[in-house]
Amino acid sequence: MSKPATGEQDVEELGYEQARDDLVEVVRRLEAGGLSLDESLRLWERGEALAKTCERLLAGARERIDQALSVTEEDVAEV
Numbered sequence: 001m002s003k004p005a006t007g008e009q010d011v012e013e014l015g016y017e018q019a020r021d022d023l024v025e026v027v028r029r030l031e032a033g034g035l036s037l038d039e040s041l042r043l044w045e046r047g048e049a050l051a052k053t054c055e056r057l058l059a060g061a062r063e064r065i066d067q068a069l070s071v072t073e074e075d076v077a078e079v
Helices: 016-032 037-078
Strands: none
Touching: 016 037
16 A cells, blocks of 8 residues: 555554545545546545445454454353
């Protein structure tokens, strides 16, 4: 993955909410148009990386929820 442009935080360092908000902004800018091809491609690539980060973070949250639920179910089964 390429380094972020000045003022952009590395995608891997973002939390879910920030990555989601940044992704929304990328989509807004792409939809608005008027960008050079290079800028459009750079934004597209950042958007892809942001989407992957959101998916990874959501998968991690789902795993934590599943683990918590399984512990709760085990506690109920022992009673």
